[in-house]
Amino acid sequence: MPYAHLLRNVSLFAQMNDAELDALASELLPQTFHKNQILFQQGSTTNTLYIVKAGKVQIKAFGRNHEVTFTSIYGPDQYFGEFSLLDGLPRSAEAVALTYSELLTLTRPAFFRFLEHHPTFALKLLVTVSRRMRFAEAAVDHPVPVAPEEKIARILLEMAERYGAARIDQGIRLGLRLSADDLASLSGVTRDTANTILANLKASGLVSLERSHIVAVDLLRLRAMLAAPEAAAV
Secondary structure (H helix, E strand, O other), X not given: OOOHHHHOOOHHHOOOOHHHHHHHHOOOEEEEEOOOOEEEOOOOOXXXXXXXXXXXXXXXXXXXXXXXXXXXXXXXXXXXOHHHHHHOOOOOOEEEEOOOEEEEEEOHHHHHHHHHHOHHHHHHHHHHHHHHXXXXXXXOOOOOOOOHHHHHHHHHHHHHHHHEXXXXXXXXXXXXXXXXXXXXXXXXXXXXXXXXXXHHHHHOOOEEEEOOEEEEEOHHHXXXXXXXXXXXXX
């Protein structure tokens, strides 16, 4: 199915099987935007998920005095707007096309129609969102990580501290199955980004893998890395 490969990079859908990806991909609609065209404004009630196929889109959030409080740029294979897709609440930022851009859109009605026909994935999604909430609560006492590397490192640290089953030469053996797809779902980064970061951590000896699953984490070195000023640069 065209576009199914792009859905694989959306962290919310990281646990989908091929049949589910194909079915959801059939709901995607292509849309184009000219340079400087506004996709949506902060406070608007659009509930669409966007996947960038080509071009660049800038996301900006504004404070009460119209000062910019957040900005980010999204390029090909990246996505944004997943929160409004789920909760239907007003947008927390505005989106503007920096160049002529081709995007794929998934509307909230189309997504919920898909969930009605795929209740098994609805349960997977519930687990994913619940886990994200759990880790968001655990991170309240820490500065919000900005870099994807730091997000994943903090999740691995949390997993090792909570679910470490035994000490081994490579560190702490985990008492649960954890893959790059799981890290993508929990951290909100793309599947490709999670795989790249995990490969770097493995090369640095911070994690040990068996096939595609993380089996051990070097707890002491991971803590030291996060405590360092350059922690984001894994």
